[in-house]
Amino acid sequence: MQVYAVNSPEAVSRMLALTMIVDGHISPLEVRTMHAATFLEPLAVDDETFDRTLRQLCEDLLGAANRHAGMVELDPVQIDALLRDITDPLLQICLWKTMVDIVHADGHLDGRETTLVRRAAKAWFGQDASAATVPAASPVAALA
Template identity: 40%
Template sequence: MRRYAMNSDEAICRLLALSLLSDGGLDQSEYQALRDSKVLQQLGISEVTLHSVMQGLCDDLLLYANGLGQLELDDALIDQLLAEINEPLLQMTVLRAMLGIVDADGWLADGEAVLISRAMACWQYDWYALQPIPTYARMARSVVRS
């Protein structure tokens, strides 16, 4: 599998692309979730870069096919890809985007679960660390409603 520079646009895109493909196909709702998140714009990454990296990922994944038409990445390879992002705020941003992608179709496939669990383990985040920070306005509304 090709290597990308640490914290590069390509390393980020590969993880987002892997999230899109980790359930075995490219689902329109997952791609739309990525677009709706605006994470690419926030990070200054073009969709052209995403598409180019996704093509490269697909080419690389063909090398890992098990002969039965299935692609399986082991934990060590996933960890290697995750290690290309080492800035904590960037890790959190990417992980939140990955969660949005895999959750978009309302079903967490085995491959998605493995990818997310490896990211949380490698980057040392738990579920609570990934939750949005409540704003004062949101907290005030919840108090009024109770």
């Protein structure tokens, strides 16, 4: 996996991109939801940074991840390593809320999305992943 500085625009973009592709496709509603997140602009997470990071993430996943039944699987250890790239508590809160909004954006909650959001909650907030629930997102206007 590409190495990014902790709390960098690329580290944030990678978590957003992973949230969008973890279910196997990117919905336009998910992208719009990401754009509605006001905390991204001051962090310099712009379209160019996000697109570049998304492309790199896809290349990394296709090159290094396990492939099973035509799907790319990301090792939980790798997910945890990516989550450790976000250490600022306020950034964790803002990013987690946006991740939850993204997984709810298309109206379909996939188990892989739930798993990712729960792992983030456990990594960032110490919440037991088995007891965590994914709250309803606030209303906001493929990788195989």
